[in-house]
Every structure is written in C-alpha cells, then in structure tokens.
Amino acid sequence: MIPTSKELPLCPVATTVGLIGNKWKLLILQGLLTGVKRFGELRKGIPDISQKVLTQNLRAMEEDGIVIRKVFAEVPPRVEYQLSELGDSLRPIISVMEVWGLNYQKNANTLEHTKQVTS
Amino acid sequence: MIPTSKELPLCPVATTVGLIGNKWKLLILQGLLTGVKRFGELRKGIPDISQKVLTQNLRAMEEDGIVIRKVFAEVPPRVEYQLSELGDSLRPIISVMEVWGLNYQKNANTLEHTKQVTS
DNA sequence: CGGGATCCGTTTTGATACTG
DNA sequence: CAGTATCAAAACGGATCCCG
Numbered sequence A, B: 001m002i003p004t005s006k007e008l009p010l011c012p013v014a015t016t017v018g019l020i021g022n023k024w025k026l027l028i029l030q031g032l033l034t035g036v037k038r039f040g041e042l043r044k045g046i047p048d049i050s051q052k053v054l055t056q057n058l059r060a061m062e063e064d065g066i067v068i069r070k071v072f073a074e075v076p077p078r079v080e081y082q083l084s085e086l087g088d089s090l091r092p093i094i095s096v097m098e099v100w101g102l103n104y105q106k107n108a109n110t111l112e113h114t115k116q117v118t119s
Numbered sequence C: 001c002g003g004g005a006t007c008c009g010t011t012t013t014g015a016t017a018c019t020g
Numbered sequence D: 001c002a003g004t005a006t007c008a009a010a011a012c013g014g015a016t017c018c019c020g
Helices: A012-020 A023-032 A039-045 A051-063 A091-110 B012-020 B023-032 B039-045 B051-063 B091-110
Strands: A067-072 A078-083 B067-072 B078-083
Touching: A012 A023, A012 B023, A012 B091, A023 A039, A023 A051, A023 A078, A023 A091, A023 B012, A039 A051, A039 A078, A051 A067, A091 B012, A091 B091, B012 B023, B023 B039, B023 B051, B023 B078, B023 B091, B039 B051, B039 B078, B051 B067
Parallel strands: none
Antiparallel strands: A067 A078, B067 B078
16 A cells, blocks of 8 residues: 555654655656646556556545545546646756756766667 | 765756755755764764764765765774865755744644654 | 574555446 | 556565574
C-alpha cells in the first residue's frame, strides 16, 4: 500500500517526506500543477507509470488532502483530478527540483559518473 | 536494489526525482546537511532506518556523486560520510521541504484529515 | 566495538490481464 | 476510460557472521 500520512513526525522534513517523499507522488504532483487532468491524460504525461500505481498514489494523495477527485456519472467514465489548495502549496518544492534538474542536466556532460540517455 | 541514476530523463523534475526521489535519500541528505557524520551518528538521526537500508542508499548516493565516503583503517572502524559539492547543491530542496513541513504542522490542528501523533 | 555483508521471511511495489 | 484482480519482483527489517 501507498502510505497516506496519518502521523506527524516531529521533524518538518520528515513530515513533508511522509506526504510526498516518493518518486511517483512527486511526478503526479508535477503533472497536476498545470491544472485539472483526466486520469488518462495524467497517465500519458508520466512515462512508465502503470494505471494501478497511478490509482494507488492518487488515492493516497486524496486521503492526505493534496488531491481532489471528481467522478462523473457518464459513459465512457470520466474522472478528473486536481490539486487542492494544500496540494498547490507544494508547488515551490517541484519548482526547486526543476531548477536543480535543469542545472544538473546542463552540467551533466562535464561529469564523468553520468551517462547520457535520450528516452 | 536502490537505483543509482544512470539515465538522464528529459524532464528536469524527473532527473531530480531519479536521484533523490525516495524517502530515505531525502532524510539522509538532510542528515548530512549539517556536515561530516559517522555512520552510526547518521543512523541515530534517522528514526527507523535499518543499517542495511542506510548502507544501500549511501552507496547509491556515492555512485551518483552526491555523497563522499571516507574509510579509516582504525579500530574500532570509522567511516565518515559527507556531501559532495553536488550533494550540497541540493540543500535548497530540503530547505523548501522544511519550510513547507513547518507550515503544515502549524496548521495541522485546523485540518480534519490529519491525526496528531507524538513519536 | 563499529561498519558492513549475507541469508531469510515479510511487506511493498509493480506489470499484466481483465471487468463495468 | 477508469479501475480492480492476479501474480511476479523488489525493497525492507532482523538476525547473524565477519573483519579489522
């Protein structure tokens, strides 16, 4: 199961990590920063995520109040996801990661321990 | 195994997440922000981490050039870990997480979906 | 004695096929 | 289209052994 943070560690960093300290949640968060997304749309934007893992993480994030899930009684089914206010307040975290990642990519060729792959 | 990022995804956020997008690495990173630490010291600072997992993640981070490992041929054994320059450049990420976490904790009592635990 | 390697059982994560 | 069921892979924890 994807843990939904029911406990508040004393350390603030541990608190944050408990909520979004995993690969997929961070990428999902990023995907939702641009606004409302349908399930399939979100999936397309996150390479290599399976629908089960996406569902699991979205449910955990919903429980934690980060994500809002809206189900439409239609055929074909339609489920929309968006960030709550709390979820949107995480934006700076992804922001900083993006800046760092850009810089890292820029310098990657000068570092020996990395191997460039285009996928 | 703890994946050591050998590939560079196109998305900057994915790049960052690939390097430190896991619970333990983020907490290890935090532990090392204050300077050089011995293995046992680091372990004490991270609740509930097993020595095996700590070793695994430290090795992965070493391979990624984030962490520097120094072994001293002494008795009793002494192994020191510290951030590389690259590792230290990740500081803002932990910083932002800490700020967010503090704010979250402050507001936790007003939100219904969280349950306070002191551990 | 501190750091680490290894073996083993459990839990978590993930890929795939299937359903309404 | 979105979500569940089934099954395989791996991450994790703990105990134990090791080596200096």
